[in-house]
Amino acid sequence: MLSVAEIEAASLATWPALQTIEDGQWRARFAAGFSGRSNAIWALDPADDDNAAQRIDALSARYAEHDLPTVFRVTPLTGDGILDTLADAKWERFKTSLVLSSPLTRTAGFDGAASLYDATDPAFLAAQTALQGFDTKQQETFAAILGALKRPACGIVLATDDGTPGASLLCVESDGIVMVYDVITSGALRGRGFGRRMMASALSWGAENGASHAALQVQGDNGPAIALYLALGFTFRYPYHYRRQPEAQAQ
Secondary structure: OHHHHHHHHHHHHHHHOOEEEEEEEEEEEEEEOOOOOOOOOOEOOOOOOOOHHHHHHHHHHHHHHHHOOOEEEEOOOOHHHHHHHHOOOOOEOOOEEEEEEEOOOOOOOOOEEEEEEEEOOHHHHHHHHHHHHHHHHHHHHHHHHHHHHOOOOOEEEEEOOOOOEEEEEEEEEEEOOOEEEEEEHHHHHOOOOOOOOOHHHHHHHHHHOOOOEEEEEEEOOHHHHHHHHHHHEEEEEEEEEEEOOOHHOOO
């Protein structure tokens, strides 16, 4: 079974920020506010929690330079010293997600309606933009994140009967783990099996590209998606959430 540290390392490698500041085993990540994962402080070793208040203050100054709030991503690798510091400063908890993983043993192959693209292909970007409802800035930042990928990556688009994009996702491999991101199905098509078919293609791509495990992150309140992933053989591994200063919520 994959460890928390292995999944977190794969997450860092497969979802890049546009700028990263390293502070010991902390990673402060910046990407113009696009996604919590790329705009938060990560702690990668629970033992690295000394001088947390001073370090958070120093990194907060850097986030202010980017006109971004300071956000801490809290996982099982976040040390007690960090948690105590955030609690003493009354940082608020928000947006809980769940991490699930599965070994890749037998896969179902690629769906006949699935198109596989290089992650930077404009066709994949267009499909994600349409389905996610990205505005111009979000589209540009998403494209920049895709362009920063250093690992094998594939954008998958599942077409409807008339050829228009009905569902899409991104899968990226790192050290034997395929991470699955940005799973989206058109609202009018949900509940009709598009997600299951698309995930089957993603897992098949991962197996063909050397992955022995798959992992993904899903918002904790997304019951239909969680049910789908459990039905596909994924199991719950650990939760994570974000913390922010109280004044950040009002901004």
